[in-house]
Amino acid sequence: MSRASQPTQFTENVYQLLRQVPTGRVTTYQALAEAAGTRAYRAVGQAMRRNPDTQRTPCHRVVASDGSLGGYAGGPKRKIACLRAEGVLVQAGRIINFRDRLYSDFR
DNA sequence: CAACCGGCCTGGA
DNA sequence: CTCCAGGCCGGTT
Numbered sequence: 567m568s569r570a571s572q573p574t575q576f577t578e579n580v581y582q583l584l585r586q587v588p589t590g591r592v593t594t595y596q597a598l599a600e601a602a603g604t605r606a607y608r609a610v611g612q613a614m615r616r617n618p619d620t621q622r623t624p625c626h627r628v629v630a631s632d633g634s635l636g637g638y639a640g641g642p643k644r645k646i647a648c649l650r651a652e653g654v655l656v657q658a659g660r661i662i663n664f665r666d667r668l669y670s671d672f673r
Numbered sequence: 674c675a676a677c678c679g680g681c682c683t684g685g686a
Numbered sequence: 687c688t689c690c691a692g693g694c695c696g697g698t699t
Contacts, residue, residue, distance in 0.1 A: 595679080599680090605696065606695070606696035607681065609696055610680085612699090628679080631680080631681065631682095636680075637680090639679075677697105682695105683692090
């Protein structure tokens with residue numbers, strides 16, 4: 567059993583930003599990265615995967631910049647179910663009304 | 674230092 | 687417009 571590595575500052579920062587995303591909304595890896603002050607959108611994905619508490623950090627609300635689902639540790643099906651439970655509909659692997667659901671007004 | 678990522682962008686078919 | 691392939695940045699391990 568590998569023990570959970572301590573989250574770095576960057577990771578914590580991303581988590582905090584993600585928690586600002588209200589239910590029923592989604593954000594993108596890039597938006598989080600830029601809000602964190604960097605362009606490491608891939609690092610964001612890594613942080614999401616390493617996310618210790620999926621309930622606290624709604625990593626399922628993070629999608630790709632083009633409205634596609636992106637990845638998910640539990641599988642895409644899981645992600646869709648989570649989003650759907652929050653009122654975000656997904657069809658053909660893409661967020662419906664993505665642009666309207668997108669939240670990137672981080673502060 | 675090298676490899677790994679839950680991505681993004683661009684170009685071509 | 688959609689789909690595929692390659693190249694790329696930045697952070698973590």
